[in-house]
Structures are given as C-alpha cells and as structure tokens.
Amino acid sequence: MNTFGKKLTLTTFGESHGKALGCILDGVPAGLKIDEAFIQSELDRRKPGKSKLETGRKEADKVEILSGTFEGVSTGTPIAMIIFNTNQKSKDYENVKDLFRPGHADFTYFHKYGLRDYRGGGRSSARETAARVAGGAIAKLMLKELGVSIQSGLCEVDGIKGSVQDFEYAKNSKMYALDPAKEAAQEAAILAAKENHDSVGGVVLTTATGVPIGLGEPLYYKLDAILAEAMMGINAAKAVEIGDGVASTHLKGSENNDEITLNGFTSNHSGGMLGGISNGDTIVVKTHFKPTPSIFQEQQTITTHNEEVKCNLKGRHDPCVAIRGAVVCEAMMALTLADMTLLNMGKKMDHLTAIYQA
Numbered sequence: 001m002n003t004f005g006k007k008l009t010l011t012t013f014g015e016s017h018g019k020a021l022g023c024i025l026d027g028v029p030a031g032l033k034i035d036e037a038f039i040q041s042e043l044d045r046r047k048p049g050k051s052k053l054e055t056g057r058k059e060a061d062k063v064e065i066l067s068g069t070f071e072g073v074s075t076g077t078p079i080a081m082i083i084f085n086t087n088q089k090s091k092d093y094e095n096v097k098d099l100f101r102p103g104h105a106d107f108t109y110f111h112k113y114g115l116r117d118y119r120g121g122g123r124s125s126a127r128e129t130a131a132r133v134a135g136g137a138i139a140k141l142m143l144k145e146l147g148v149s150i151q152s153g154l155c156e157v158d159g160i161k162g163s164v165q166d167f168e169y170a171k172n173s174k175m176y177a178l179d180p181a182k183e184a185a186q187e188a189a190i191l192a193a194k195e196n197h198d199s200v201g202g203v204v205l206t207t208a209t210g211v212p213i214g215l216g217e218p219l220y221y222k223l224d225a226i227l228a229e230a231m232m233g234i235n236a237a238k239a240v241e242i243g244d245g246v247a248s249t250h251l252k253g254s255e256n257n258d259e260i261t262l263n264g265f266t267s268n269h270s271g272g273m274l275g276g277i278s279n280g281d282t283i284v285v286k287t288h289f290k291p292t293p294s295i296f297q298e299q300q301t302i303t304t305h306n307e308e309v310k311c312n313l314k315g316r317h318d319p320c321v322a323i324r325g326a327v328v329c330e331a332m333m334a335l336t337l338a339d340m341t342l343l344n345m346g347k348k349m350d351h352l353t354a355i356y357q358a
C-alpha cells in the first residue's frame with residue numbers, strides 16, 4: 001500500500017506474477033473529465049518490452065476503470081483501476097526460489113515476513129509502478145485543468161551526463177534521453193552493459209511548470225520533503241535532489257541565491273521551492289536510480305536455509321531501470337502536486353476552488 005498526502009490517496013495492489021495489479025485513487029473531486037485514452041497512453045509509455053533497452057517481458061498493460069466514474073467524469077468516489085498480467089513466465093524463477101538475489105528485496109522480504117512470493121519478486125517488483133502510473137495519469141488530468149504540466153527525461157546514464165534538457169526530444173526518444181548529443185553514447189553504455197550480462201544506473205530529471213505560488217504545508221508537510229519521499233519510494237531510487245541539489249553545496253550564497261525582480265526570479269537554483277512552499281517557478285527534481293540488481297553474471301549469495309551458493313539468474317530484466325523510471329517519476333510528482341493542490345484549496349488559493357466549483 002502506498003498513501004500519498006492527506007487529501008488524495010493512492011493504494012495499489014497486486015504482484016508481478018499474480019493475476020493482476022491495480023490501484024484505488026481516493027479524493028479526486030467530482031466532475032473531472034476522465035480521459036481514458038490519456039490514462040492508457042501513460043501506461044503505454046511505461047509498459048515493459050518496447051525496445052532492447054528494456055526488459056523483454058511484453059505486457060499490453062491495458063487498464064480498465066472499475067469504479068468512480070460516470071458518463072466520462074469522476075463522481076467524487078474512489079476510482080479503482082485494474083491491469084491484468086498476461087506474460088508472467090514464473091518458471092524463470094524456479095531455480096532461485098530458495099535463494100536471495102543480491103541487490104533485490106528477496107532477503108529483506110523473507111526475513112520480515114518469514115515467506116516470500118519468489119515469482120518475479122512478487123510485490124517488490126517494479127511492475128507495481130504500472131498502478132502508480134495509472135493513478136498519476138488521473139492526477140495529471142486534475143493538474144492540467146489548473147495549467148500545470150509535468151515532464152521528465154534521462155539526464156544521465158552510467159555516469160554519462162547530458163548538458164541539454166530538451167523535454168520535447170525526450171518524449172520521442174526510446175530511452176527518454178534529454179540531450180540528443182549524448183543519447184548515442186548513453187544508449188551504447190546500456191547495450192554494452194547488457195552484452196556483458198550487467199546493468200547500469202541513471203538519473204531522471206522531472207519538472208513541473210505552471211505550479212502556482214503556495215503549494216506545501218510548513219513545517220511538517222513541506223513540498224520538497226513530500227516530493228523527495230514520493231520519488232524515494234520508487235523501486236531502485238537511491239537519491240533525490242531538489243533544484244541544484246548536491247551541486248548547490250559547492251556554490252557560494254552569492255551564486256546560489258535566486259535574486260528577485262518584479263518580473264520574477266532571475267535564476268532557479270532552488271528548484272521552485274523555498275521554505276517547503278512552491279514559489280511559482282518551475283519545480284525541478286532529480287531522481288537517481290541504481291543499476292538493475294538482477295543481472296546475468298554469477299554472484300555469491302545464501303539460501304533461505306543459510307547455505308552459501310552461487311546465484312545464476314534467468315529471465316527478463318531492464319538493463320537500465322531509469323528509462324521506464326522516468327514515467328514513474330512523472331506519476332509520483334503528479335500525485336504529490338495534486339494532493340498539495342487539494343490541501344490548499346479553500347485556504348488561500350481561491351482561484352483553485354473556483355475551478356473545481358465551476
């Protein structure tokens with residue numbers, strides 16, 4: 001279960017090799033036009049098996065809305081969505097059912113619960129993120145009404161950094177690359193790792209434009225803190241940066257401060273947030289993903305009976321999870337911003353209230 005915020009809550013269910021997975025999104029205001037084709041198009045962007053840069057597991061990820069809408073609009077009641085699994089191939093996991101894959105959640109799930117669904121990691125599989133993307137798509141529809149749009153792309157792969165942030169380019173790139181000049185080198189790094197039965201990490205840049213001043217609750221529900229939590233909750237996310245993040249620690253105050261004019265801020269080192277509250281500038285968040293744990297090289301591990309053994313994996317795995325992770329980052333940002341929007345309604349942002357009461 002994942003719960004975001006106090007007003008908009010997403011609960012997901014299902015396992016990677018179970019019958020289905022899905023979500024319940026509670027808190028969506030009544031009267032929102034639910035564009036089902038848009039929701040499906042978001043799932044299509046995340047679905048596995050689209051290119052050789054992704055896991056070979058092919059899933060259509062067709063989403064079905066079960067409740068919470070009537071005649072194309074939300075009714076204000078919980079919106080339930082389901083996605084059936086069709087291509088599990090659980091046999092691939094038979095030889096590792098009694099051992100712990102290094103880097104994956106097998107060890108901790110087993111010790112926490114005393115048992116685990118070894119088929120594709122069960123609940124710990126990032127297949128669950130399909131449900132997040134379904135919920136995030138509805139959050140995006142809410143935000144679109146308010147003029148907020150969210151975009152993402154890969155700014156770094158295997159240490160190869162891009163310097164350009166071209167979100168339009170990223171949309172059409174099969175690896176959501178932001179810098180066209182670096183894409184070939186980044187792709188080559190992924191394919192070389194794959195060839196070597198290995199994997200690479202990457203960094204996703206996610207931004208939101210059109211965010212009004214005032215989202216975020218001081219001091220214990222700060223927008224930056226909640227965004228960081230939302231991003232860190234994604235499988236394999238290992239660090240989150242707000243605005244210039246780590247780089248800002250190397251700057252002087254005189255370089256890092258965003259000066260203020262009547263026309264707005266002259267720079268955006270802060271990533272659109274000050275004191276945990278949005279300042280009206282673009283929200284900027286970087287999410288760092290580790291290399292995929294399931295690799296096809298022999299590794300040392302132990303069994304559930306405490307014997308030392310070698311781990312040899314079969315199956316289908318992403319050589320770089322950050323690629324599809326980019327779509328998940330957008331969903332998490334959308335859910336967070338939509339929640340914060342609802343929290344602020346009726347407090348100061350009367351224009352938001354008006355939009356929803358219209």
Ligand SMILES: Cc1cc2nc3c(=O)[nH]c(=O)nc-3n(C[C@H](O)[C@H](O)[C@H](O)COP(=O)(O)O)c2cc1C
Nearest residue numbers: 104105124125126235236293294317318321324325
């Ligand atoms: C979009 C996406 C796809 C992923 N695909 C794989 C995969 O194919 N194989 C794998 O072992 N891990 C994959 N992961 C990562 C694991 O799910 C993750 O490492 C695991 O749940 C352990 O969690 P942790 O790395 O956060 O500790 C993926 C993650 C994301 C976000």
Ligand SMILES: C=C(O[C@@H]1CC(C(=O)O)=C[C@@H](OP(=O)(O)O)[C@H]1O)C(=O)O
Nearest residue numbers: 048055057120121125126127315316317
């Ligand atoms: C199925 C998806 O990704 C999966 C995420 C995943 C993991 O361990 O996180 C491991 C692989 O699972 P399987 O071995 O069942 O193919 C990926 O394919 C998906 O994203 O829809």
